Amino acid sequence: MTRNTLHKEVVIIGSGPAGLTAAIYAARADLKPLVIHGPQPGGQLTITTEVENYPGFSKGIQGPELMQEFEEQARRFGAEFLVTYITEVDLSERPFTLRTDEHEIEAETLIIASGASAKWLGIPGEAPAPQGLGGLGVSACATCDGFFFKGKSIIVVGGGDTAMEEANFLTRYASRVTVVHRRDHLRASKIMQDKAFRNDKIDFIWNTDVTEILGTQETGVTGARLKDTKTGEDSVFPCEGVFVAIGHKPNTDLFKGQLKMDEVGYLITAGRTMATEIPGVFACGDVQDSFYRQAVTAAGTGCMAAIDAERFLDNLPVPMPSGDEITMEGELVTADHQLIVLPDGEVISNNAEAATEGASASGD
Numbered sequence: 328m329t330r331n332t333l334h335k336e337v338v339i340i341g342s343g344p345a346g347l348t349a350a351i352y353a354a355r356a357d358l359k360p361l362v363i364h365g366p367q368p369g370g371q372l373t374i375t376t377e378v379e380n381y382p383g384f385s386k387g388i389q390g391p392e393l394m395q396e397f398e399e400q401a402r403r404f405g406a407e408f409l410v411t412y413i414t415e416v417d418l419s420e421r422p423f424t425l426r427t428d429e430h431e432i433e434a435e436t437l438i439i440a441s442g443a444s445a446k447w448l449g450i451p452g453e454a455p456a457p458q459g460l461g462g463l464g465v466s467a468c469a470t471c472d473g474f475f476f477k478g479k480s481i482i483v484v485g486g487g488d489t490a491m492e493e494a495n496f497l498t499r500y501a502s503r504v505t506v507v508h509r510r511d512h513l514r515a516s517k518i519m520q521d522k523a524f525r526n527d528k529i530d531f532i533w534n535t536d537v538t539e540i541l542g543t544q545e546t547g548v549t550g551a552r553l554k555d556t557k558t559g560e561d562s563v564f565p566c567e568g569v570f571v572a573i574g575h576k577p578n579t580d581l582f583k584g585q586l587k588m589d590e591v592g593y594l595i596t597a598g599r600t601m602a603t604e605i606p607g608v609f610a611c612g613d614v615q616d617s618f619y620r621q622a623v624t625a626a627g628t629g630c631m632a633a634i635d636a637e638r639f640l641d642n643l644p645v646p647m648p649s650g651d652e653i654t655m656e657g658e659l660v661t662a663d664h665q666l667i668v669l670p671d672g673e674v675i676s677n678n679a680e681a682a683t684e685g686a687s688a689s690g691d
């Protein structure tokens with residue numbers, strides 16, 4: 328198939344809060360970034376209703392509206408967009424090659440902001456409203472939505488660390504939190520289990536699957552249908568909220584074998600920068616953050632990734648996950664800042680005085 332070829336200084340995969348913030352910064356630095364929208368233009372916030380914790384909106388804002396504002400801000404400074412998704416990447420040399428069904432894109436720097444998706448149960452009633460009750464009592468994020476469940480009875484589905492953390496957090500708001508778990512013991516670490524067992528607002532229902540979330544668009548969630556995994560017996564548990572806490576899957580299949588990931592698949596970045604171990608490839612937002620998973624943190628790291636890419640394109644050293652710093656021309660400054668390894672392998676001192684002495688001794 329013939330594909331259109333594009334060459335860009337900065338390509339951003341993803342248009343959630345991380346990707347669009349990176350686009351705003353890169354566009355204002357006159358780098359004319361190209362943003363690839365992917366399968367969910369605007370990212371995860373487009374499937375939620377009220378966002379109350381994004382700074383700057385004292386009365387809250389609807390998720391889709393917030394993301395529209397991000398996009399318009401990026402467009403205002405010259406960011407370009409493609410409504411397609413990346414099917415293949417080759418990061419073995421720069422410029423990196425990215426493919427969509429219609430395009431071959433060469434990127435001098437790449438910012439990966441492809442996010443992560445909450446794992447869902449795949450049961451009736453769980454889909455976002457209006458197909459289901461998502462946003463009307465069904466959630467996968469206690470930090471985001473817990474506030475809406477003041478004085479309500481809710482269930483948390485899952486048995487790992489995420490579920491225990493969500494359950495404990497939700498007791499700040501809910502009148503009662505019931506953890507429904509399909510086995511007779513938890514997978515969570517001991518410290519998280521102990522915390523949940525000690526919390527007198529948390530109950531447990533063991534050996535039980537949630538098979539349907541009940542309610543209507545008018546009432547929101549009114550209950551959950553449960554099935555005992557041992558006896559097969561069905562029952563209905565009345566509640567006003569269901570938090571699905573069975574983990575997240577980072578959208579990183581594209582990068583398998585090319586970029587370092589943790590055991591779940593989250594990309595590894597340097598931390599104090601958003602650099603991956605491939606010079607010129609940066610990652611930001613939920614795709615590299617299994618911990619905070621918030622729009623504002625995603626946006627913050629998007630800003631960092633764009634500044635890193637800008638520095639890299641200016642041939643300034645950018646700290647990598649190893650602690651070493653690398654420039655676009657391939658000069659590596661060791662983590663202790665003592666040595667510079669040149670692209671041809673020659674090692675010189677990074678100490679200005681030593682370098683000057685060396686130069687005078689050699690008569691330079």
Ligand SMILES: Cc1cc2nc3c(=O)[nH]c(=O)nc-3n(C[C@H](O)[C@H](O)[C@H](O)COP(=O)(O)OP(=O)(O)OC[C@H]3O[C@@H](n4cnc5c(N)ncnc54)[C@H](O)[C@@H]3O)c2cc1C
Pocket residue numbers: 340341342343344345346363364365366367368369370371372374375377378379380381411412413414440441442443444445466467468471472578581611612613614620621622623625
């Ligand atoms: C229902 C819900 C409610 C939430 N409520 C809140 C809240 O109230 N407050 C809050 O702070 N956080 C909330 N969050 C969390 C917040 O949405 C995320 O932390 C945030 O969206 C992460 O931003 P991101 O840019 O890293 O990734 P995402 O928003 O996940 O965006 C990922 C982007 O990558 C694109 N992409 C993926 N694969 C490809 C590909 N192959 N090619 C091209 N593009 C690709 C997608 O299309 C998407 O545009 C909520 C999440 C959910 C699911």
